[in-house]
Amino acid sequence: MVKNNRVVVGMSGGVDSTVAAFKLKEMGYDVIGVNMRLWQDDALEEAHFEKDGGCCSLSSVEDARRVCAQIGIPFYALDFKAIFKTTVVDYFIDSYQKGETPNPCIACNKYVKFEALLEKAHQLGAYYVATGHYAKIKYDEQFGRYTIEKSNAVEKDQTYALYNLTQDQLKHILMPLGDFESKDDVRKVAAQFDIQMSQKSDSQEICFVPDQDYVGFLKRNSDLAIKEGAFVGKDGETLGKHQGIVNYTIGQRKGLGVTFGKPMYVIDIDAARNVVTLGENSDVFKSELVADQNNFILFDQLEEMYRCTAKVRYSAKEAPCTLYPEGDQVRVIFDDPQRAITPGQAVVFYKDQWLVGGGTIIRGKGNE
């Protein structure tokens, strides 16, 4: 399609997307605001309403409509319920079924925001989709590729959830907030707009489970059998009874429902045997992991060992490591053991300011 100036901005009615749309308008783009209507659990209607911060509530549509009017851009609400259900919610359920801990934001970025919304944008004659993510997308001559760089606002950087984007997608994506030095700077720009203060929730909770009771969510929305099973120790000895594996994630200490006389942590979840293995804090640290479904931004494929840093979850610190290609998989060996390497979560690689790529953790290993 012909490159043009028209851009569709995903608008939640919150601070970040409002400022993104405003900046693009200032830069001379032909901006169209769109609120994505996403699937939500009917039972959580009230929680969605109270939260307001999630991107799914009805009042967020009105907030988005109002700020678009203030910015002076057209606004439309679009239905993405079906695609969100199949690519994000169903994946979330499947992941728990496998004893993993999913990261639905990554799936949403990959399939909904930068695939379905981008396709819709093209139908509206727009070359670009833009969001209020804190990340910098550029075409970088030295790599001959579109790259993602970490946000200048270090504490807000959201590149972790963007490692899955392809060159074809990146070509059509704008993220104008990447150049802001801090969230405060963004708030200053946002101050001129009529944004509800209740929309300030910046947390990384799952937007379609606003009450955070994801076990209740799984009970209502899947046929997942949540069965009691055994807590075992490292040597297989039975330590007690667990309430169903979906209640646990690697590294968890609180809420095990059993006391052991010393702090015990979840170190492994075996869905096939319905067993949760507990160990001491030191057992939660592992020095190696294997990831699949990898995607690289800086190059097409990992062909040889590669030194970089990696994060094993959104909130983790980058840690030095070496990547080794193993067929479709990547083995990551950290210089120092990492806490709570969790199957289902993303491992994301960085080199200096660049997002190198990432993959889905299938298992952690080492330190035995």
Place this chain on the structure above:
Amino acid sequence: MIKNKIYMDYAATTPVDPEVLEVMVNEYSSEFFFERQSSKYIKNQIDTTKHRLMDAINAKSGDVIFTASGTEANNFAIREHAYRRRQRGKRLLVSGIEHPSVLNVFSALETEGFEVVKLPVSPAGVIDLETAKNLVTNDTILVAVMFFNNEIGTRQPVEKLGEFLHERDIAFHVDAVQALGKAEIDISKIKADTMVFSAHKIYGPKGCGALYTKDQDHGYVICAEELDDASIAGFGKAIELSERYLHDHIKKLETLKSRLINGLLKIEAGLSVIGEQEGSHPAIVCFNFPTRDGDGLVIQYDFEGICVSSGSACSSGAISASHVLLAIGMEPVRANRCVRFSLGLPTTNDEIDRLIETTERILKG
């Protein structure tokens, strides 16, 4: 230069006719304030509109209750039928292509213990009469089928179904919101127990619906003082105008609709008309666009200053696959690729031609 906007969503709502507005302004003006306070005056206004409506549908007896909307009238009627007859049975039949203001009442009744069965609708958009008859059992107490479908314009066999139900003493509710002023409505043939109408679909004011009930001794209680007699007077004027020129209006709309259908089919982009056309609504036509999503098209038309509609917009304004198109057996992907055009008395040939040109430009880039 910004071209004049084109409105092609008259099935959603219509502009108020200047003659209707004049009636309403007079009613609202302070000059008449004291006169209007007498309940006799209000009753007179209500009776005038009531008789105009009854004449329009050839009703010799019965009553008309004015409501705040067609939605409210549907709610009143359906609930009253169900509750009154619950000793006789609990089975309710409803077509899957009804307006949400009907379907949602049935869903609510289902949670209250009624058995709700959907009448199957053919791919042509018409309920299957024989299947419908077979679904009527001894404990069936109510059947609801609309006159014209609001999204694809198809005419439902309400006369034949009404006759059948009348013989069996089963309540028949007909949502005729899209039919007033667009077709001859003869209650003596339809034999409906209740029928619903709405003023803002016929160039009358918003906030004014009507429920016709065959039964004089109905259970509906509305306090006359709470009614907006100016709206009801406006509704009365709108009925008067739409009935006086009914055949001219139908002819005009049908001519415009043929121009639109022929013009869009000529683009040769694989467009097709959804729903049977024989006896269909004179001004509603739904097109399938094989390669474009309806919501994207509606937005592109909006960029071009043309107001059309697609599928069912939810409270957020987002457009989803229409329940009507799914109910007639359309695959969800195809159902997402449809746009409804609905024409009105102010529509001109020029507007139709501009719509066709614009469509061609959008599709062929």
